[in-house]
Amino acid sequence: MTDSTPRRVTSADVARVAGVSRATVSYVLNDTPDQTISAATRTRVLDAAGALGYAPSAAARALRTGRSDVVLCLLPDWPIGPEVGTLLGSLSTELARSGLTFVAHPGNRADRPIAELWKAITPAAVLAFTDFSAAEIGAMRAAGVALVVGLLGRSTSPRRELEVPQQHVGRLQAEHLAAAGRTAIGYAYPDDDRVRIFAEPRLAGTRIACAARGLAQPSVRIVPLDPDAAAVAVRAWRDEGMTGVCAYNDDVAMAVLAGMRRLGLRAPADLAVIGVDDIPAARLAVPALTTVTTDQAALAAHLAATVLAAIHGHPVAPADLTEIVEVVPRESA
Structure with missing residues (x-):
């Protein structure tokens, strides 16, 4: 019985077809x-x-250069909406450049321990939307992983790149309503526990804005x-005298409009x-939905620059990520 497993093309095959040495193939490629x-x-x-x-072997390239060219992003078990999907696509493009x-x-x-994932890939950097434990961070750094970023979370880790912009989202929501004279504010929290990592900082931002304006929580x-x-x-909310509602996202906001x-x-x-x-449906809602948007391409560029700086041992340039978040005013608020 013959083995039907296809054989990987090697640099020796390229050298044979081109009529040159393997060293020449390596120099050219x-x-x-x-x-x-x-x-x-x-x-x-x-x-x-x-x-x-x-296709050059990633493992061989890692041995030659001392590092992998892979950036591993660990996504939690939650639905990937348009904004996160755009961020991931933009980040892939930025890093590919x-x-x-x-x-x-x-x-x-619970499905598979983090250690199994990064050890299988030996990435140059690891990004995740939730926190890493101190032991996980130590193990990755000991293995030569240049950057470890928990994009959201409540740990003492200094790298939580999305925490500030997500809080700013909630602040902008409450400030927009307050500026329009809506001083009794409700918050529409999602019923999907998987998105708490986004919902919590947004709610925190709304609370901060209310406190800053002397409004009730x-x-x-x-x-x-x-x-x-x-x-x-x-x-x-009506029985409580609320005059405005900040919703976790556009889907929840449209549920409020339906209610x-x-x-x-x-x-x-x-x-x-x-x-x-x-989201596209926001402008089609009746009335058209006022919302808050984040420039995901700009955010991806910042994250990619952060990854590259860490990989090459350069300092990470500070960035005011609140500047890429803005209100899109429409008819609902």
Whole structure:
């Protein structure tokens, strides 16, 4: 019985087809400086590599350079909405421009321990939306992982790149409502426990803004994505005298609008509503949804620059990420 497993094309195969040495193949494919290789030879090597479908071994490259070119992003077990999807796509593009490969792994730590993931890949950097323990950080750094970033969380780790902009989102929501005279504010919290890592800093930002303006703390109610259930929360807010609602995101905000319609209420006359993310449906809502948006391309550029600086041992340039968050005013608030 023959083995049907395909054999990996090697640099020796490329050298044989191009009629050159393996050293010449390595010099050409790695664009090694100070090598006197003719244009014709270089073309033969590149043509042979392309025809054979040659892909350099990531493991061999890591041994040669002392590091992997992979940036591993660990995603929690939650739905990837438009904003996070845009961030991941932009981050992949930014890192690719610097010769780095972006790998996103969804799931939770119960499915597979973090150590198994990064040891299997030996990445140059690890990003995650939740915290790392001190032991996890120590193990990765001991293995030569240049950067470890928990993008959100409550630990004492200094690297939580998304914490400030997420809090600023909530602050902008409350400040927009307060500026419009809505001084009794509710907060529509999601019923999906998986997105707490985003919901908590946004709610914290709303609370900070209310305190800064001398307003009562927001009345927090869980709002499912169901018109009847949302109507229960809306009725309670109305009974409490709330005049505006900050919603966790646009989906929850539109649930609030649906609940208002169940009760015969109108936004913003009866209750102003503001969401987050500026998803395409936000501008199609009735009334069109006021929301808060983040420039995900700018955020991705900052994260990519942070990764590159750490990999190359350079200081990380400070950035005011609040500048990339802004209100998109429409009719609902």
